[in-house]
Amino acid sequence: MKLPRFSRKTLCIPYAVFLLFFVIVPMCVILFYAFTDRQMHLSFSNFLRFFSDPTKLSTIVYSIVIALITTVICLLIAYPVALILARSKLKKKFVILMLFVLPMWINFVLRVNAIREFFNLLSQADAMSGLSGANIFKTIVGMVYDFLPFMVLPLYTTMLKIDESLYEASKDLGAGPVTTFFRITLPLSMPGIMSGVTMVFLPSMTNYVVSDMLGNAKVTIIGKFIYEYFGSDWHMGSMVALVLLIVVFVSTLLTGGFKSEENVRGTDL
Amino acid sequence: MKKKRIFSIALAGAMLLPSLGLLSGCGGEDAITLRVYNWEEYIDEGGKGTFIFDELHELDENGDPIRDEHGNHIHIKSDIVDDEYKAWYEETMGHALSEEGPRVLDDFCEWYERTHGQKIRVEYSTFGTNEDMYNEIVLGNEYDLLCPSDYMIMKLASEGRLERYDESFFDETNPENYYVRNVSPFIAEKFATNGGLNVRQDPDGEDIYWRDYAAGYMWGTTGFVYNPAALEAAGIPEEELEELGWDVFTDGRFKDKITAKDNVRDTYFAALGVTYQEELMQLDKSADDYIPKLTAIFNATDEETIGTVEPTLMDIKRNIYSFETDTGKSDMVNGKIWLNYAWSGDAVYALDLAESGKSEDGEDEATAYLNYFVPEAGSNLFFDGWVMPKGANKEAAQAFVNFMSMPQNAMRNSYYIGYTSVIAGEEFEMLDYADYLYGYYPEDEFEEGEEYDEPVDYDLSYFFFGEDHGPDEYISIPAEPKQAEKRQLFAQFPTPEVIARSAVMDYYDEEASIRINELWSRVKAESLEPWTIVVIVVTVLAIVGGVLLLKFGDRLDLFRLPPKKGYEKVKEEPVSYD
Numbered sequence: 040m041k042l043p044r045f046s047r048k049t050l051c052i053p054y055a056v057f058l059l060f061f062v063i064v065p066m067c068v069i070l071f072y073a074f075t076d077r078q079m080h081l082s083f084s085n086f087l088r089f090f091s092d093p094t095k096l097s098t099i100v101y102s103i104v105i106a107l108i109t110t111v112i113c114l115l116i117a118y119p120v121a122l123i124l125a126r127s128k129l130k131k132k133f134v135i136l137m138l139f140v141l142p143m144w145i146n147f148v149l150r151v152n153a154i155r156e157f158f159n160l161l162s163q164a165d166a167m168s169g170l171s172g173a174n175i176f177k178t179i180v181g182m183v184y185d186f187l188p189f190m191v192l193p194l195y196t197t198m199l200k201i202d203e204s205l206y207e208a209s210k211d212l213g214a215g216p217v218t219t220f221f222r223i224t225l226p227l228s229m230p231g232i233m234s235g236v237t238m239v240f241l242p243s244m245t246n247y248v249v250s251d252m253l254g255n256a257k258v259t260i261i262g263k264f265i266y267e268y269f270g271s272d273w274h275m276g277s278m279v280a281l282v283l284l285i286v287v288f289v290s291t292l293l294t295g296g297f298k299s300e301e302n303v304r305g306t307d308l
Numbered sequence: 309m310k311k312k313r314i315f316s317i318a319l320a321g322a323m324l325l326p327s328l329g330l331l332s333g334c335g336g337e338d339a340i341t342l343r344v345y346n347w348e349e350y351i352d353e354g355g356k357g358t359f360i361f362d363e364l365h366e367l368d369e370n371g372d373p374i375r376d377e378h379g380n381h382i383h384i385k386s387d388i389v390d391d392e393y394k395a396w397y398e399e400t401m402g403h404a405l406s407e408e409g410p411r412v413l414d415d416f417c418e419w420y421e422r423t424h425g426q427k428i429r430v431e432y433s434t435f436g437t438n439e440d441m442y443n444e445i446v447l448g449n450e451y452d453l454l455c456p457s458d459y460m461i462m463k464l465a466s467e468g469r470l471e472r473y474d475e476s477f478f479d480e481t482n483p484e485n486y487y488v489r490n491v492s493p494f495i496a497e498k499f500a501t502n503g504g505l506n507v508r509q510d511p512d513g514e515d516i517y518w519r520d521y522a523a524g525y526m527w528g529t530t531g532f533v534y535n536p537a538a539l540e541a542a543g544i545p546e547e548e549l550e551e552l553g554w555d556v557f558t559d560g561r562f563k564d565k566i567t568a569k570d571n572v573r574d575t576y577f578a579a580l581g582v583t584y585q586e587e588l589m590q591l592d593k594s595a596d597d598y599i600p601k602l603t604a605i606f607n608a609t610d611e612e613t614i615g616t617v618e619p620t621l622m623d624i625k626r627n628i629y630s631f632e633t634d635t636g637k638s639d640m641v642n643g644k645i646w647l648n649y650a651w652s653g654d655a656v657y658a659l660d661l662a663e664s665g666k667s668e669d670g671e672d673e674a675t676a677y678l679n680y681f682v683p684e685a686g687s688n689l690f691f692d693g694w695v696m697p698k699g700a701n702k703e704a705a706q707a708f709v710n711f712m713s714m715p716q717n718a719m720r721n722s723y724y725i726g727y728t729s730v731i732a733g734e735e736f737e738m739l740d741y742a743d744y745l746y747g748y749y750p751e752d753e754f755e756e757g758e759e760y761d762e763p764v765d766y767d768l769s770y771f772f773f774g775e776d777h778g779p780d781e782y783i784s785i786p787a788e789p790k791q792a793e794k795r796q797l798f799a800q801f802p803t804p805e806v807i808a809r810s811a812v813m814d815y816y817d818e819e820a821s822i823r824i825n826e827l828w829s830r831v832k833a834e835s836l837e838p839w840t841i842v843v844i845v846v847t848v849l850a851i852v853g854g855v856l857l858l859k860f861g862d863r864l865d866l867f868r869l870p871p872k873k874g875y876e877k878v879k880e881e882p883v884s885y886d
Contacts, residue, residue, distance in 0.1 A: 094833045097834060097835055097836040098833040098834065101833070101834045103848060107851070159644070162644075172564050172629075251570075255629060255631065256632065257628075258834075259833050263832070264833070267828070267829065267832070268829075270443070272825055293856065
């Protein structure tokens with residue numbers, strides 16, 4: 040029997056179609072809406088309105104700050120964990136890693152609801168009653184909780200790949216643990232840090248389900264803004280989405296391009 | 309105006325798609341399809357918790373059916389789902405009523421096939437906000453029947469997106485026109501006069517009246533659910549709320565103890581109430597132009613008004629605990645907040661929930677009695693109605709509306725969702741329903757010698773005879789004074805006084821819509837001081853710089869110490885092992 044033969048070109052067609060209809064066309068639609076007015080005429084009014092309106096600028100800045108804080112906290116928690124797990128000789132370290140990653144397998148909305156209820160319980164205690172109004176704090180805790188696995192995994196996989204002989208060499212040559220960390224561990228785990236940062240920073244700028252449910256809808260991040268504009272004014276909504284796209288693009292440029300990064304983003308799990 | 313919107317938020321978070329809770333019924337090979345697009349949780353969905361099931365089963369305090377020793381449900385005789393009701397069902401559907409609570413949509417399919425000789429399938433999907441629904445329609449999704457609120461009916465009609473109801477639909481002599489024969493005269497008047505709003509024109513220049521485009525479904529008011537025990541504990545007498553009216557939103561004593569709605573329409577409306585309360589109170593309620601004046605104040609969207617309302621909105625934001633769409637009810641029941649700005653149907657639900665001693669998640673909470681009040685200065689009166697978009701299957705759609713308008717079906721829907729049906733009933737069947745729910749007959753309940761509150765007459769004449777009813781057209785039910793004054797009955801069937809001071813919402817035209825949305829985004833967003841923005845931008849730039857340094861760290865030799873004395877830095881040469 041003769042197997043049908045496909046040329047590379049033919050095999051590419053489904054992917055090309057997918058990219059066209061699910062990436063390129065939607066992008067064009069957003070561009071189109073962002074630069075038209077309600078009569079569908081070419082217009083820069085949304086653009087001007089966006090950049091002359093302090094509200095929108097401060098919302099973008101505010102989202103970036105929340106996302107940055109979330110990312111830094113995630114990094115501070117995840118880095119030691121990943122390092123300990125990767126360097127330890129524990130037999131069951133896979134189990135510990137699993138425990139960190141496990142929440143990711145449970146429905147996201149359920150997790151946010153659970154943490155909301157948790158805060159409700161805590162704030163019933165008199166000493167904790169201030170908690171019910173601490174909207175920003177609760178939002179950040181929620182985001183850290185939700186995005187931590189995205190930081191742990193890439194860090195762990197990069198650190199696992201660091202060659203043991205480098206540590207041996209470092210010891211042989213008389214370097215202390217601090218020097219070893221700064222000259223071997225940190226530089227070689229940079230790709231992991233970068234992809235972890237990207238995977239936490241970007242969603243925490245837009246995930247308004249967390250800020251709505253934990254911040255009592257009093258914390259407004261850019262994702263919520265886009266959602267609300269799409270209720271009534273698609274053109275402005277598209278403009279906000281476009282600006283966000285640019286912010287994301289810039290941050291990807293910054294974090295991309297590290298050595299051997301491509302091995303990291305697709306994690307082992 | 310609905311109960312459960314959390315799921316739509318969740319869905320929207322995952323993808324900006326409408327929540328398609330597709331429940332379809334019946335069908336078959338040669339069935340036609342009726343596509344109905346309704347609010348979430350806005351129709352009887354059968355089974356436990358429905359009118360028929362709850363009435364015919366013995367229930368425990370959680371509303372769960374009690375089982376006998378064989379594990380079977382215990383059936384009981386009901387005063388309202390009585391023999392007459394069962395006979396009606398058998399006559400209409402051609403078979404006996406199942407005690408398990410049939411779904412009203414399934415019943416419609418059966419009824420339609422039976423009366424029209426045509427199989428039908430209902431494709432039922434749901435939306436969370438009027439605006440979501442509007443977007444769907446504009447995108448070109450096709451439906452046969454939608455259930456928007458008053459202002460959205462007007463918007464759709466003025467854009468020429470709706471079909472008119474047939475003349476024959478309004479023919480009262482036809483016994484099969486259940487809607488027009490059963491609808492409350494009060495609702496019919498409101499639909500004929502657009503609830504007192506200005507008349508607008510459709511694209512052909514013809515005047516729009518809701519009546520031509522919409523058949524009512526549910527209606528209600530907005531007001532405040534409050535927790536009298538919590539207020540008392542805080543030293544605020546209940547009576548003071550009436551005096552404060554809309555000002556509860558900005559009163560410092562309620563800081564973090566009150567909620568507003570997380571949508572611009574309702575919260576802007578409330579902010580207008582707060583801002584113009586004094587002016588509203590000074591209006592002469594007996595004057596002919598009272599309602600137009602009231603409506604104008606509550607629908608003002610000009611720049612000057614927005615400028616005046618903005619600081620009020622900021623005060624509201626500072627004072628409230630949260631902007632919510634769904635969490636207010638459970639926060640109310642578990643005592644976290646004292647006041648919740650709510651739609652009347654949700655208020656009934658919250659009051660019931662509190663009394664049952666259970667919070668929404670089923671945990672035991674102290675049994676609390678909640679009350680409801682509507683500000684003296686005036687509030688919102690809303691209507692949700694069935695409309696047919698252009699290209700709808702009018703025949704089937706109108707049959708659907710007629711089926712839902714049979715009083716026995718209106719009871720089922722109203723019972724399930726907690727809102728008030730627009731149906732009064734030819735024979736005042738809905739009066740029996742109101743009496744069954746709220747009628748108060750102490751002489752039957754109490755032994756002689758026991759003390760009890762004397763029942764009061766609760767006037768419902770306006771609903772059954774219209775607002776301008778004659779002196780001998782009087783209908784009332786005996787009610788417990790508290791129910792009449794501030795509890796479920798008062799929320800579900802507002803008093804004539806509340807109706808007389810309520811305004812209907814108009815839709816925002818394009819320019820107003822932009823202004824209001826900008827206002828809303830200013831209110832919702834965190835407004836940072838310019839210097840804070842500068843500081844943050846500098847910090848971000850510093851981080852960017854740091855990242856760049858790290859990124860090109862190799863080239864800059866960031867991770868290497870400078871060579872020690874006597875050593876020299878050499879350029880790395882690639883080593884070859886060949």
